[in-house]
Amino acid sequence: MKFVVPTFRCFAAPAAFGIALIGASAFSMGACSADITVQKAWALATPPKATVGRAFMKIVNSSAEADHLVSVTAEVARSAEISGIRLLDNAPRMRQLMNLDVPAGGSVEFTPGGYHVLLRNLKKPLAPGDTFKGTLTFERTGVISVEYKVEAADPSSTPAQ
Numbered sequence: 001m002k003f004v005v006p007t008f009r010c011f012a013a014p015a016a017f018g019i020a021l022i023g024a025s026a027f028s029m030g031a032c033s034a035d036i037t038v039q040k041a042w043a044l045a046t047p048p049k050a051t052v053g054r055a056f057m058k059i060v061n062s063s064a065e066a067d068h069l070v071s072v073t074a075e076v077a078r079s080a081e082i083s084g085i086r087l088l089d090n091a092p093r094m095r096q097l098m099n100l101d102v103p104a105g106g107s108v109e110f111t112p113g114g115y116h117v118l119l120r121n122l123k124k125p126l127a128p129g130d131t132f133k134g135t136l137t138f139e140r141t142g143v144i145s146v147e148y149k150v151e152a153a154d155p156s157s158t159p160a161q
Contacts (some may be wrong), residue, residue, distance in 0.1 A: 003040065003048060016082055017130070018024075018055060026115050027070075028096070028142060032044035034062075035062050035067075036059065036060070036061055036062075036063070036067060036102065036139065036141045036144060037059075037060045037062070038057050038058070038059055038060075038144060038146050039057065039058040039059075039060060039147070040056075040057055040058050040137065040146055040155070040156075041055070041136055041146050041147060041148045042055070042056055042057070042149050042150070042155060043055040043056070043119070043126050043148045043149070043150045043151070044056075044112070044126070044150075044151065044154070045125075045126050045127060045128045045150050045151065045155075046070070046122065046125050046126045046143070047125065047153050048125050050122060050125060050126075051120070051121055051124075051127060052119060052120055052122065053076070053077065053078075053118075053122050053126050054117065054118060054119065054131040055074065055110070055115055055117040055119060055134070055148050056109075056110040056111055056112065056115045056117070057106060057109075057110050057117075057146065057148075058107055058108070058109045058110070058153075059108045059109075059110075060106075060107040061069040061102040061103065061105065061106055061134070063098055063104055063140075064104050064105065065104050065140065066101055066102065066103050066104045067101075067102045067110075067138045067139060067140045067141050068099045068100065068101055068102065068121075068138060068139040069082060069099060069100040069102060069136055069138055070098075070099045070138065071136075071137040072117050072135065072136055072137070073117065073134050073135045073136060074085050074117065074119050074125065074132060074133075074134035074148070075123075075132050075133050075134065076119060076122055076123055076124065076132040077119035077121055077122050077123065078120060078121035078123065079120045079121060080099050080117055080118065080119050080120065080134065081096045081117070081118050081120070082096065082097040082098075082099070082115070082117065082118075083096055083097065083115070083116050083117070083118040084097050084100070084114065084115040084116070085096065085114065085115075089134065089159055093153070096118070099139070100115065102138070105133050111156075112152075112154055117134070126150045127150060127158070128151060128152040129149075129150065130149075131147055131148060131149050131150065132147070132148055132150070133145060133146070133147050133148075134146045134147075134148060154160035
């Protein structure tokens with residue numbers, strides 16, 4: 001069995017130069033996530049008794065190397081997963097994804113009907129105006145914190161006033 005151990009760039013450079021890990025305290029997880037940014041993080045409001053919700057965002061990778069989103073969490077749900085469309089029997093179907101590639105110098109959009117964070121077993125309904133925290137874990141970059149704003153509808157589909 002082959003195991004893949006994620007590497008985190010923040011600690012690779014100090015180790016290569018023989019600097020003790022304690023001396024590397026200036027390298028924070030914030031520095032690790034400089035190449036990966038999250039934009040427009042939002043979640044769709046749910047009916048009062050809903051147990052499932054969906055969250056969306058745009059992930060931008062300004063690095064020269066691809067990265068892979070490997071897991072997600074959200075404080076409002078007992079579990080969260082990366083979800084998207086995969087072809088099964090030549091038909092598109094929504095499925096849990098074990099990881100999602102974020103191309104070098106590119107981005108991935110999570111949108112209604114496409115990739116999204118599936119929030120399972122909600123602890124409370126998602127009401128418009130609420131916010132909640134979550135995390136995204138990347139193979140190279142590590143953990144990034146995200147704050148989602150709950151919207152009544154897709155904010156990109158509402159006409160500008």
